[in-house]
Amino acid sequence: MNNDAPGTHSGKTTLRDVAQATGFSINTVSHALKDKPDISAATKERIRLAARDLGYIADSVAGSLRSGVSRTIAVILGDMSNPHFGLWVREIETSAFRQGYSTLIINTDEDEQVEREAIKAAVGKRVDGIILCPTQKSDCNLILLKSISIPFVLIGRRYQDADLNYVVPDDVEGGCLAAGHLLDRGCRHILMLNGPAHISSARERYEGYCKAHAERGLAVDPRYLLSVGVQSGQCRRTVERVLAEGLDFDAVVAFSDLLALETLATLRSRPVPVVGFDDILGGMLLPVSLTSVAPDLNAVASCAVSRLMEMMAARQQKTSAGQPVQTVLPVRLYSR
Amino acid sequence: MNNDAPGTHSGKTTLRDVAQATGFSINTVSHALKDKPDISAATKERIRLAARDLGYIADSVAGSLRSGVSRTIAVILGDMSNPHFGLWVREIETSAFRQGYSTLIINTDEDEQVEREAIKAAVGKRVDGIILCPTQKSDCNLILLKSISIPFVLIGRRYQDADLNYVVPDDVEGGCLAAGHLLDRGCRHILMLNGPAHISSARERYEGYCKAHAERGLAVDPRYLLSVGVQSGQCRRTVERVLAEGLDFDAVVAFSDLLALETLATLRSRPVPVVGFDDILGGMLLPVSLTSVAPDLNAVASCAVSRLMEMMAARQQKTSAGQPVQTVLPVRLYSR
DNA sequence: CTTGCTTATATTAACGTTAATGATACGAAA
């Protein structure tokens, strides 16, 4: 026991202070507060009391440096103020916090360069795992991420890569449900206001859209596929352009509920059925009705967290993380 | 130069690896990569190249431990999936990231105990600053926060405490604007579906509500003040109860746009004017119209970040943070 | 009565970085 220390101590309480106060060694204090089995119950109690009295808060930065684990995860995605992503982040953070993990959030604004910096920032912060909704503008950030040996799970978007872990909704089925719903109501010219083609979910939803037509022996007119930026206002302009060009449509499938609602707002006068995605109205109670295709958003998020936790645990125990897990969650059509 | 190292190296690239590769000392490499002035340009360039080739990513955990700054801030609030908070977090994160800071987000669900753990987690992670929207159920977490010498800024809610730094909208004026707008339209029995009374913004908005009446020589009937939990569905029940009880009202001021929209949905049949707060529809384009009182939400968030940055800078330079800054941002009434 | 095992604690070293300080060489000024 040689905690020879300067009498007074300026800053915050450290293990050393608690050690001095109790007469135990720093290591014993550390083990006691971590509830390790090799400390007697009486000692643990004494130390815990002293720590509480001194207002000790463990410095997890120092702990991380030594142990190599930070109990922090990073969530990297386009824009968390988008309700759809916001719900994910909320669920991820809550779930992680309950398991003793902190959550670092980074918005990429769908910018690949920002995404790259975000990944580097997360790695530098020594996060134990990353949940990423990739921009998918190219796969070079994916390559970067794979080159670093940090567990990560993709959410909402995926690559054709058997090594990856991801959790996505069944977007093919989703597109099929959305288009099928409208086709079965007699619509024959369904405008698809889709997301950018580099995003897997956009491609897959269009695939489902085509499938729904094919299943009913109907042809797909490619003129009805339009790509819309996700920024607000983009949709209104696109719809107005379509109207001006005189392309005739009797229904709309939109890439998100936000776009769907914007479409409804733009088409206010003419009552065209619109189907969106993500069911963001499910949690609220609004004076609008909207049909929407969605998975259980919370399930997607918590599934991603679970898988990431498994991978992080495996890594810590130096066991293999096992086979990649690729989860495709079922979607439903909601009428609100 | 004695970077005697084992030939091969398992894990990630560290300063030592770059030092070995270039023949410089670890310290020189560190200084070069941090662009300190005491390294020659040629050396900096050589080191930068080597670092890039080796895929070096600085370990900010180690850096934080040594330097005492983590370049991380924490945002602690009720529920970031609430659009109003989501916009704040989004703005805070983006603004912080641009200035080289990472953002830790913690949802308290308005639970005081969780808030306490959140603060401790943030302190343990050695964040340089905290932006907090306090639950205000009591002020014991505020006392905790003040006892730790970490800069923090309150956002959206405040205490009567001259020592605190906060950024809030002008809620008194907001309540006054909302009620005044309805009074001027001839409404005389304005139901106020307010937030819980322990929240400062709820109290202040009611103060404004009363002020608007007083300014017009009208009395306020306290039966028209109702407190509503912020969880979804609460509002519907409250409104239905009011209707059942036969309390007569000809307008509604709701504590948030979400509550306002829920009220509109509940009152669908009877067209009662409703005013909300936060103008969350401002960024979207929805097929609903809603009158709302709000500050510039992004301004609130970026103002909080600016002030926090100032305080963190002052702390780092060991200068005083100066007088507390208490910002009350103007609000406007928007008709969407 | 020793040997060996278990329990409870202490000691040592290390994580990767940066602050503080040291050292060297070179050129300018005395």
Add this chain to the structure above:
DNA sequence: TTTCGTATCATTAACGTTAATATAAGCAAG
């Protein structure tokens, strides 16, 4: 020539924790 500053780089120590290892005491078994 000597001295001293300056520019450039190296060395040392420290941040606070935890893994690994050592030590001591107590007790059971041979």
